[in-house]
């Protein structure tokens with residue numbers, strides 16, 4: 001009798017171990033913010049502080065590949081439906097040359113990629129910190145590729161018009177002009193620079209947006225208004241988001257308040273903004289993307305993607321445990 005009980009217990013234990021190790025289902029039809037998200041190979045998606053690019057019918061997700069804390073380059077994933085992501089490998093690897101600005105030991109954060117139809121090149125900008133200097137260098141790095149998934153060729157880095165440049169995003173306006181929005185002056189200033197026609201450099205059209213000590217900028221446009229969501233500056237710890245609005249990217253920018261609603265709204269649902277993606281083929285459908293950082297294991301930081309709603313014509317973001325594209329029809 002005892003042997004049967006022992007055998008049953010062992011079997012139950014074995015089944016539980018197997019279940020715990022089973023890969024997540026590879027196909028999904030909804031967003032589950034804050035849960036672990038897996039790619040087509042059953043691996044954790046490792047693309048933090050990222051941004052999306054819609055190109056020729058496909059979404060591409062570029063982000064920071066992280067180890068437990070190390071910055072390991074820029075990864076890229078592709079998807080047709082924004083739920084199921086195929087690992088496309090590394091868009092930009094760390095350089096094996098110890099003299100390189102992108103050698104191991106430095107940081108590559110918040111990559112964003114845009115397509116230049118004039119040069120037919122994909123252009124990546126990111127926040128670059130030089131090896132072994134912590135966050136001192138505060139530079140924008142630029143890389144370029146003929147192919148959306150890369151590999152991207154690293155070009156150079158600089159401080160736009162001499163300004164420190166840390167957290168950043170890129171934005172391409174309807175007329176094809178592109179802009180770099182970045183935290184400057186030890187993050188006390190948020191600035192915007194128009195890019196050159198080839199998108200590879202900053203022009204001298206460079207303006208202070210506001211000096212509210214903000215980072216993690218994410219921008220979108222609706223009804224000729226530009227909306228900008230930012231975070232405060234508390235390292236990896238979450239803080240309160242704010243929303244600004246303007247009729248011109250060069251301002252003036254008006255502070256509206258915190259667009260988050262519901263439990264944990266005052267801490268951006270334990271997250272930090274990174275990008276806002278318009279959903280193709282749907283009017284006024286935008287996805288707010290944020291990172292829930294896990295500083296003890298950065299690669300296991302989670303993704304919080306939530307739909308942007310409009311209440312009294314103002315953007316509002318509410319927490320949802322699970323949601324899908326039917327939200328846009330409502």
Ligand code: DGJ
Pocket residue numbers: 049109110167215216234235236272
């Ligand atoms: C906040 C920034 O938004 C992140 O990208 C990262 O640089 C952390 N600070 C590091 O503490």
